[in-house]
Amino acid sequence: MAAALLEGECKNRELLLREWERQQMELKEQMIDHDTEDWQSNEVFEGLERIGGVDLSYIKGDEVNACASLVVLSYPDLKVIYEECQMVCLTAPYIPGFLAFRETPFLEEALRRLQHKDPSLLPQVIFADGNGILHHREFGVACHLGVLTDLPCVGVAKNLLHVSGLEEKDSLKEKAKDLQKEGNAFSLIGSSGKVLGMALKSCEKSTKPIYVSVGHRISLDTALRLTHSCCKYRVPEPIRQADIRSREYIRKNVNVS
């Protein structure tokens, strides 16, 4: 009896993952992996004025509540010109390869709220905390959010997601040691030989690289240059500010219980 229930649970989970994979492949048809905006083609991103950053912060041992944040920074100043934090109820667990199903709904909602409140503040490109095509099926959270909003989107992960076909972890660690100067980077190549992303030494101080990949409506080259130009510290400022603000929001509004 219990065994049958467990078996059923596993089967349901398996079916859910297959369904999620199907959705990823379907949305992927709309993904654009090259530059589509005028500001992307010039060396200093002339015409780019607003960059968005999104993030979710979690609560220790709370599987339901979290805080979703959206910030918009001016460019090239990188000053916060819009900020919103919103408590949300999580519906999906974290499963590597399916992060978008856990976070994207709330990020999309935040962008739609901004669109409604003040369209003139909508970002021209979004930085997402996680990967773009550096992903098992080449459709990570940055692609997912990009396609749903149809905004240019860059994926930046602080840790490497192990995708089959990628080089061994040790080999990549060796290459990371060779990154001498900020801006130095090396390609992350998938099994097909395709470049899925870049490991970037984002600022002079950092030892550990960040992993940049295409989300939507941007080329890898542009994504890398833009990411580098947004780094005062290791993590690009839009993501860093979203992270700081959502964590602070939780600290002030949840911990007081």
Added chain:
DNA sequence: GCGACAG
């Protein structure tokens, strides 16, 4: 078979 695995 076991371990690894964005947030």
Added chain:
DNA sequence: ATCTTGTCGC
């Protein structure tokens, strides 16, 4: 992701 202060170093 989160639990966590100080501390060693440029």
